[in-house]
Amino acid sequence: MQITTIVNGRSYTKDVEPRTLLVQYIRDVLGLTGTNVGCDTSSCGACTVLLNGESVKSCTVLAVQVNGQELTTIEGMATDSGLHPIQKAFQENHGLQCGYCTPGMVMAAASFLNENPNPTEREVREALEGNLCRCTGYHNIIKSVLAAANAMEGAM
Amino acid sequence: MFPASFDFFKASSVADAVSILSREDDAKLLAGGHSLLPLMKLRLASPAVLVDISALEELAFVEDKGDYVAVGALTRHHDVANSELLKSAVPILPFVASKVGDPSVRHRGTIGGSIAHGDGASDLPAAILALDSDLVAVGPDGERVIQAKDFFLGFLETALRPNEILTEIRVPKFSGGWSYQKFNRRAQDWAIVGVAAVHNGSTKISLVNMASTPIRASAVEAALADGASVEVASGVASEGLEPPSDLNASADYRRHLAQVLVKRALTEALG
Ligand SMILES: Cc1cc2nc3c(=O)[nH]c(=O)nc-3n(C[C@H](O)[C@H](O)[C@H](O)COP(=O)(O)OP(=O)(O)OC[C@H]3O[C@@H](n4cnc5c(N)ncnc54)[C@H](O)[C@@H]3O)c2cc1C
Ligand code: FES
Ligand code: FES
Numbered sequence: 001m002q003i004t005t006i007v008n009g010r011s012y013t014k015d016v017e018p019r020t021l022l023v024q025y026i027r028d029v030l031g032l033t034g035t036n037v038g039c040d041t042s043s044c045g046a047c048t049v050l051l052n053g054e055s056v057k058s059c060t061v062l063a064v065q066v067n068g069q070e071l072t073t074i075e076g077m078a079t080d081s082g083l084h085p086i087q088k089a090f091q092e093n094h095g096l097q098c099g100y101c102t103p104g105m106v107m108a109a110a111s112f113l114n115e116n117p118n119p120t121e122r123e124v125r126e127a128l129e130g131n132l133c134r135c136t137g138y139h140n141i142i143k144s145v146l147a148a149a150n151a152m153e154g155a156m
Numbered sequence: 157m158f159p160a161s162f163d164f165f166k167a168s169s170v171a172d173a174v175s176i177l178s179r180e181d182d183a184k185l186l187a188g189g190h191s192l193l194p195l196m197k198l199r200l201a202s203p204a205v206l207v208d209i210s211a212l213e214e215l216a217f218v219e220d221k222g223d224y225v226a227v228g229a230l231t232r233h234h235d236v237a238n239s240e241l242l243k244s245a246v247p248i249l250p251f252v253a254s255k256v257g258d259p260s261v262r263h264r265g266t267i268g269g270s271i272a273h274g275d276g277a278s279d280l281p282a283a284i285l286a287l288d289s290d291l292v293a294v295g296p297d298g299e300r301v302i303q304a305k306d307f308f309l310g311f312l313e314t315a316l317r318p319n320e321i322l323t324e325i326r327v328p329k330f331s332g333g334w335s336y337q338k339f340n341r342r343a344q345d346w347a348i349v350g351v352a353a354v355h356n357g358s359t360k361i362s363l364v365n366m367a368s369t370p371i372r373a374s375a376v377e378a379a380l381a382d383g384a385s386v387e388v389a390s391g392v393a394s395e396g397l398e399p400p401s402d403l404n405a406s407a408d409y410r411r412h413l414a415q416v417l418v419k420r421a422l423t424e425a426l427g
Contacts, residue, residue, distance in 0.1 A: 018162060019161055055263060065211075067166075
């Protein structure tokens with residue numbers, strides 16, 4: 001089946017089997033391998049991307065379901081002028097160690113900060129409850145998202 | 157993991173979905189896919205045909221109908237949780253929706269999918285049951301209304317016919333007390349046991365993960381109607397029930413939890 005999607009601002013038209021998962025489409029068909037697969041059972045959030053601006057677990061969506069819609073992956077966050085403020089905040093606050101969960105964390109954080117630009121620490125923790133990290137103990141991830149919220153507020 | 161092959165149709169309307177379901181053998185509706193796709197990836201389900209209704213805007217709404225609020229079956233958990241109308245007219249429902257899974261799950265999963273799936277461990281079906289909601293289904297012969305108490309028949313089995321689509325949930329407004337107690341041990345987990353209580357003249361209580369379907373705590377309701385105290389009424393919370401045993405909890409532990417959580421729920425709803 002032929003589908004057209006806008007990914008990180010660019011339009012792609014591709015032929016996919018209906019059973020192709022969105023994450024396979026992103027990684028294997030489009031070659032955007034920044035999005036990771038962790039659990040493959042919708043629990044870990046490593047595969048989180050934005051669908052029309054909202055976070056979804058791309059291992060649990062069919063590619064054919066997003067025909068005609070807009071996606072943002074981690075590759076779409078940085079611009080020519082540098083890293084996205086959320087990425088910068090993760091870098092500055094040591095919000096990652098091995099980095100496997102990081103693309104998903106950044107996308108989940110982007111979706112959340114879009115909805116709630118001025119969160120409390122508790123709200124950040126709840127917003128990231130669907131994203132697992134095996135390295136950091138979460139502390140610096142929370143710090144990073146709060147720092148990003150501050151930086152993005154300042155920029156507006 | 158990926159699902160077995162299937163034919164894919166995107167429904168253009170409710171009528172179109174019904175006609176595809178009636179025409180094709182072994183066809184299943186696909187809404188948010190957050191119950192069906194995990195089952196298909198594990199090959200616990202392998203329908204020959206999927207009928208995608210996730211883009212049917214006509215079924216995504218929350219509308220004031222006077223005595224009740226009409227919620228379209230394709231309204232996502234995220235939108236139920238954030239509906240100002242529901243927050244003021246039926247506050248328990250958005251609260252329960254906000255406890256389902258995590259934010260990304262709530263961006264995809266729909267209230268209709270959760271109810272049609274009919275899992276005894278799900279949160280929203282129990283809330284619908286305690287609220288005595290009506291469920292509207294459309295099939296080849298038109299529309300019919302099913303009361304929530306007649307809807308959940310057995311393990312993942314509901315009163316919906318294979319060629320019917322759940323279109324709307326009619327949730328009565330109420331102004332009394334309420335409580336939802338969801339007990340789990342990790343963030344984003346399903347309830348080990350959950351309790352929904354609604355007090356509006358009489359008190360209605362339903363239980364999550366205490367049977368193969370969402371179920372009303374009828375022994376507790378009867379005891380309260382006879383004037384029993386919260387203490388006494390919550391003591392009969394698991395009477396007549398056969399809760400499941402699994403990795404998270406034994407049946408006995410669930411029976412105990414049900415009593416504790418019903419007591420907390422009643423204390424909050426009646427307090
Ligand atoms: C990681 C994770 C965590 C979760 N945690 C929870 C939780 O804590 N509590 C909880 O209650 N749920 C939880 N869920 C399940 C979630 O709520 C699902 O969204 C919901 O159960 C199914 O809704 P859906 O729209 O995704 O349905 P789908 O998966 O698309 O469909 C489910 C079933 O219903 C049928 N169906 C769907 N829509 C209709 C309709 N309109 N008419 C007739 N039949 C229909 C389908 O054919 C299918 O059989 C979780 C899911 C995931 C992946
Ligand atoms: S890989 Fe999708 S949630 Fe873990
Ligand atoms: S940094 Fe290693 S999993 Fe999160």
